[in-house]
Amino acid sequence: MNVKARHGAIYFITLTDDYSRYGYVYILSHRYEALDVFKHFVAEVGTQLERRVKILRTDRGREYLSDMFKEFYEEKGIQTQLTIPHTPQQSGVTERRSRTLLNIVRSMMAHANLPISFWGDALLTAAYILNRVPSKSVPDTPYELWFGKKPCLYHLRPWGSTGYVHNPTHKHRKLGPIASKMVFIRYPAQSKGYVMYGEHPNGGMIEIDSRNVDFLKIEFPTIGEVKKDVKLSELQQNIQPLFSEGENLNSN
Numbered sequence: 001m002n003v004k005a006r007h008g009a010i011y012f013i014t015l016t017d018d019y020s021r022y023g024y025v026y027i028l029s030h031r032y033e034a035l036d037v038f039k040h041f042v043a044e045v046g047t048q049l050e051r052r053v054k055i056l057r058t059d060r061g062r063e064y065l066s067d068m069f070k071e072f073y074e075e076k077g078i079q080t081q082l083t084i085p086h087t088p089q090q091s092g093v094t095e096r097r098s099r100t101l102l103n104i105v106r107s108m109m110a111h112a113n114l115p116i117s118f119w120g121d122a123l124l125t126a127a128y129i130l131n132r133v134p135s136k137s138v139p140d141t142p143y144e145l146w147f148g149k150k151p152c153l154y155h156l157r158p159w160g161s162t163g164y165v166h167n168p169t170h171k172h173r174k175l176g177p178i179a180s181k182m183v184f185i186r187y188p189a190q191s192k193g194y195v196m197y198g199e200h201p202n203g204g205m206i207e208i209d210s211r212n213v214d215f216l217k218i219e220f221p222t223i224g225e226v227k228k229d230v231k232l233s234e235l236q237q238n239i240q241p242l243f244s245e246g247e248n249l250n251s252n
Helices: 030-049 065-078 089-109 118-130 144-145
Strands: 011-014 023-028 055-058 078-082 164-168 179-186 192-201 205-210 211-214
Touching: 011 030, 011 089, 011 118, 023 030, 023 118, 030 065, 055 089, 065 089, 089 118, 089 179, 118 179, 179 211
Parallel strands: 055 078
Antiparallel strands: 011 023, 164 179, 164 211, 179 192, 192 205
């Protein structure tokens, strides 16, 4: 990418299962991080899903042809398949996935009011959604084929929309604001909720994981517009709580 993401990333890698079309996306600051990402991927699918990576099909990017990559292939018994130069059709699944992801990201960025440096957050969100919606290439959703259960979709929210994150521990307690106006930037990988971005109470900007969020689905603020705490009376009456008792965010 020709624009750095918020945390300095300028590359992204997609790893897509050929059968289910379920895809993993990682954003990187340097090309040499590709090996660590692939090792993490192999370990995760092996431990969590008891699946083995048998074949890795890639282009001839130099990050995949290093001696350390070759040693890892041999150690894990992974067969490698390299596309012929100037024939991207030999890796059509990956090429189509990258094109689709970038098309979704462009649409999300055009609809929201966030700086272009948030492309990394938009990309991770796009991959999250793409895994959970029907695909013409497979009979069921990629999520269902990969995990063996149907995905839950009711928690999906428009990327870049306003969210009021409840803050019951404010230093002024009952006299202080009960919520902070923030913006939704992605779904967290390790928890059930939303990653929200907004102003830190002590100044500066911060991102937090929260499930206690009220969304305004039609409001897409700029960064300057989220620097505001609100009182209960300022919340619109038609905002519905994100969760009710007994509900879980994801099907897993």
